[in-house]
Amino acid sequence: MFRIRDCRNSTMNQRSSIPTKALRYAKRLIYLPHTATETLERLRRLDAVPAGGHTAEVIPPSTPALEVKFVPTSGEIYAGYTAADLWVFDLFKDVRPVPKPGFVTDFLGTRTRTTSLWNIARQFDGQVFGRPVPHDLFEAVEWIGLLKAVASARNGFAMMELGAGWGPWLVAGAVACSHLGIKDINLLGVEADPGRLELMRQHFIDNNLDPDAHSLLRAAVGTQAGHARWPRISDAANAGGGRPIRDNNGEVNKDDADYIPHAVDDYIDVDILPLRDLLTRRPVWDLVHIDVQGWEAELVSNAVETLNERAKWLVIGTHSRLLDGVLIGTLHRAGWVLENEKPTRFTFDAGKDSLELMAEVDGAQIWRNPRLVSVDQSSSRPKSGPVSNGSIHISNDPLSLVQEHVEKARIFATREDALATLPRGGKFAEIGVAFGDFSEHVLRTLEPTRFDAFDIFRLHEVETIWGRPSVETFRGQTHRQFYEGRFAGEVASGRMRIFEGDSSHLMAQQRDEFYDIIYIDGDHTLEGVLRDAEVAARKLSKDGYLVFNDYIMADHASNSPYGIVQVVNWLCANMGWRVHYLALQRMLFCDICLVRSE
Numbered sequence: 001m002f003r004i005r006d007c008r009n010s011t012m013n014q015r016s017s018i019p020t021k022a023l024r025y026a027k028r029l030i031y032l033p034h035t036a037t038e039t040l041e042r043l044r045r046l047d048a049v050p051a052g053g054h055t056a057e058v059i060p061p062s063t064p065a066l067e068v069k070f071v072p073t074s075g076e077i078y079a080g081y082t083a084a085d086l087w088v089f090d091l092f093k094d095v096r097p098v099p100k101p102g103f104v105t106d107f108l109g110t111r112t113r114t115t116s117l118w119n120i121a122r123q124f125d126g127q128v129f130g131r132p133v134p135h136d137l138f139e140a141v142e143w144i145g146l147l148k149a150v151a152s153a154r155n156g157f158a159m160m161e162l163g164a165g166w167g168p169w170l171v172a173g174a175v176a177c178s179h180l181g182i183k184d185i186n187l188l189g190v191e192a193d194p195g196r197l198e199l200m201r202q203h204f205i206d207n208n209l210d211p212d213a214h215s216l217l218r219a220a221v222g223t224q225a226g227h228a229r230w231p232r233i234s235d236a237a238n239a240g241g242g243r244p245i246r247d248n249n250g251e252v253n254k255d256d257a258d259y260i261p262h263a264v265d266d267y268i269d270v271d272i273l274p275l276r277d278l279l280t281r282r283p284v285w286d287l288v289h290i291d292v293q294g295w296e297a298e299l300v301s302n303a304v305e306t307l308n309e310r311a312k313w314l315v316i317g318t319h320s321r322l323l324d325g326v327l328i329g330t331l332h333r334a335g336w337v338l339e340n341e342k343p344t345r346f347t348f349d350a351g352k353d354s355l356e357l358m359a360e361v362d363g364a365q366i367w368r369n370p371r372l373v374s375v376d377q378s379s380s381r382p383k384s385g386p387v388s389n390g391s392i393h394i395s396n397d398p399l400s401l402v403q404e405h406v407e408k409a410r411i412f413a414t415r416e417d418a419l420a421t422l423p424r425g426g427k428f429a430e431i432g433v434a435f436g437d438f439s440e441h442v443l444r445t446l447e448p449t450r451f452d453a454f455d456i457f458r459l460h461e462v463e464t465i466w467g468r469p470s471v472e473t474f475r476g477q478t479h480r481q482f483y484e485g486r487f488a489g490e491v492a493s494g495r496m497r498i499f500e501g502d503s504s505h506l507m508a509q510q511r512d513e514f515y516d517i518i519y520i521d522g523d524h525t526l527e528g529v530l531r532d533a534e535v536a537a538r539k540l541s542k543d544g545y546l547v548f549n550d551y552i553m554a555d556h557a558s559n560s561p562y563g564i565v566q567v568v569n570w571l572c573a574n575m576g577w578r579v580h581y582l583a584l585q586r587m588l589f590c591d592i593c594l595v596r597s598e
Contacts (some may be wrong), residue, residue: 079134079463080141080342080364084560086458087525088147089131092179101126103206106136110175111206116166116199118238133461138168141342145315145366148339149287150176152312152373156184158285160278162221162299163292164189166237167200169315170214171207173287186282187214190221192270195236215281221292222272223302229267275303279310284372291317291362297326304334312372318344318363320355331367337559340366394530398553398566401579405572409579415549415591416441418583422545422593425449426516429539431503431532432549434459435473436486438519443490446517451496452510454503454522457483504531513541521549526563533567537575542596545580551592568592 089107097109104112104121105128114125121137129136132143146169150157157177161170170187177185187209191197197218204211220228233239279285288311290296296316300307307314314336318324324343331338344363352358412418419442428448433439433455443451457480462470474482480500490496499506503522518536522528533546540546548568554561571577576597583591 077464077469078342080139080340081144082558083459083462083465084524084555084558085144085340086133086462087523088144088151089133090456091147091151092176095179097128099126099128104137105129106172107131108172108175108179110168110172112137112166112168112203113199113206116203116237131461134463139342139364141340141364141366142169142315142317144340145313145364146173146287146289147176148366148368149173149313149315150180150182153177153180153182153286156186157182157287158186158188158282159287159289160188160190160285161289161291162190162275162278163290163317164191164200164216165196166203167191167216168203169289170200171203171209174209175207188278188281189214189216190219190273190278191216192218192220192230193233193236193239194218194268195233196239199236217273219271219273221275221278221290221299222295223274223298224272225274225277226272227269228272230270232266232268275299276306279303279306283310285311287311287313287315289315293319293356297323297330300327301330304330308334308369308371312369314365314367314369316365316367318365320344320358321346322355324363324365327365335370337368337370338365339368339559340364394526394563394566394570396526396561396563396566399569399573401569401572404578406579410581412581412583415583415585416445418581418591418593419445421581422446422517427514428452429454429507429510429515429518429536430521431455431507431519431536432521432523433483434521436483438521439483439487442519443487443496448517449495451490452499452515453483453487453496454499454506455479455483456502457500504535507532507535507539510539512538513544514539515544516541517545517547519547519549524550524555524560524562524564526561526566529563529567533571537571544595546577546594548592548594549589551582551590552588564592568594 092108095107095109097105097107099105100111102114102125104114104117104124104126106112107128107130114122117137124137132138133140149159150173157173159170159173161167164170167187167189170189174185174187177183189200191200197216200216201211204214204216220230222228279288288307290299292299296318300314300316314331316327318327321344324341328338328341342364345361346355346358347360349358410418410421412421424446426446426448427450428442428446429452430439430442431454433453436453439451439453442448457478459465459479460470460474460477460482461479464470465473477485480498484491484498487496487498491498515536518540520529520532520536522532529548533548536546548564550562551564551568552562553565571594572579577594578597580593580595581591583593585591
């Protein structure tokens with residue numbers, strides 16, 4: 001229990017700015033999780049003090065005490081992805097799928113026969129799914145792994161799916177490639193159940209893929225060539241999750257029998273194909289998708305050297321917490337990069353012999369091979385129109401500033417301190433407004449005559465934002481509805497305009513030299529920052545201020561590369577800009593303000 005007391009003599013005499021700024025970056029304290037959680041909760045309580053009231057501090061309980069209600073943090077709600085991963089869906093924002101009776105259609109336009117799905121999923125017959133955030137028939141984290149692999153593909157796309165079922169990921173990968181103009185597609189699917197193999201062939205045909213032009217194999221995957229028993233399944237659509245039943249000197253393997261107890265006495269023989277042999281069929285695989293109901297760790301460990309040489313990406317389904325850890329240990333030692341991960345959810349049951357039998361929801365791991373895919377390739381995005389006149393090429397290795405770029409610059413402790421020195425009134429544009437905390441501070445501090453807010457307004461699609469469930473923040477509203485409601489008065493008065501969509505495209509529609517200050521906090525990739533900066537430079541008055549948030553090379557919490565430093569330094573070195581101020585932030589996500597040189 002805590003209670004809030006009046007502390008007008010506290011050194012925290014700028015209450016509103018401190019919690020807002022700290023909340024903004026609390027997600028970046030991942031390497032200090034306990035401190036981050038404690039700080040986040042305390043600052044939320046501080047931010048609850050009414051505007052204009054005294055600042056507050058948390059003190060030990062006394063009588064009477066106020067009950068404190070905590071909300072789940074990002075450590076308690078684990079989606080396996082963040083807002084920084086959702087760019088992969090923007091690659092396909094212009095796709096307009098058409099529904100078809102007898103099929104379920106996803107956001108890419110991939111069609112799945114309703115009769116190929118398990119019974120509970122058949123209620124979606126004839127429907128079209130939107131972006132799978134947090135899920136459609138599959139979770140967002142698995143979609144993100146597939147689309148990162150597609151996005152980093154270059155001249156073609158080669159993929160294998162092990163434990164393929166009806167081949168949903170093979171076909172979705174091919175459809176995604178078709179939208180990006182990738183035509184040389186090679187698919188390999190391995191499925192031991194004959195009924196599900198036929199569903200896979202039909203799924204290919206339903207999506208204009210010739211199954212005979214690819215390799216669809218009826219087999220199991222293992223560490224060594226051989227044979228195994230496979231449970232005979234009468235209803236292939238409703239019988240996912242099968243795996244081979246191995247022989248131990250003529251006896252049935254107990255773990256396998258327990259995993260599928262109903263099938264032990266009714267089986268067929270299947271071949272086992274070694275993963276290493278499958279990998280050697282091509283020089284390089286863009287994606288290897290593995291979901292073989294508990295054998296994943298053995299397969300990866302046995303074939304890790306071949307994977308190092310030939311696989312760019314791995315998407316692995318996991319089926320126990322032990323399996324999660326073994327895979328992470330194996331691939332970490334092999335030098336792979338874990339881009340996304342959602343652990344298996346399970347309930348401990350002492351009556352069950354196997355950890356796999358305790359699993360309730362399978363996990364997923366997305367791995368990138370840095371030997372074959374660089375960070376730049378893994379976060380590549382499509383171009384959305386020309387950047388400047390098409391002649392701008394900025395390296396990820398930033399240019400160095402020289403003394404003349406900074407000799408008139410000032411340094412401030414916070415961005416709030418720096419903002420207060422800019423001219424009041426005038427026209428202000430903010431690219432990337434999030435919840436509107438900084439928007440409110442700008443309106444209060446600078447009192448602009450016009451405030452234009454640009455954002456894609458999709459935060460409501462993310463389960464947890466900076467440690468707080470989005471449903472608690474938005475309370476049933478969309479991101480845009482929440483923001484509009486917060487500034488309803490400013491919108492009604494005509495002082496504020498709200499633009500939803502690609503910021504560079506929307507700002508390009510405004511008059512040249514219209515704004516006095518433009519604050520850029522949108523797409524942080526090199527290409528995204530460059531698009532925004534190129535347009536903003538045209539829309540800014542000759543003596544205007546161009547401010548960039550997060551002047552740092554990467555988000556060290558999420559390993560997301562940024563492009564702000566490269567663009568800012570390039571503008572100074574090549575386009576006649578200089579630094580007006582640098583505003584510090586304790587985690588070094590600094591603001592930097594540019595003006596044109598005299």
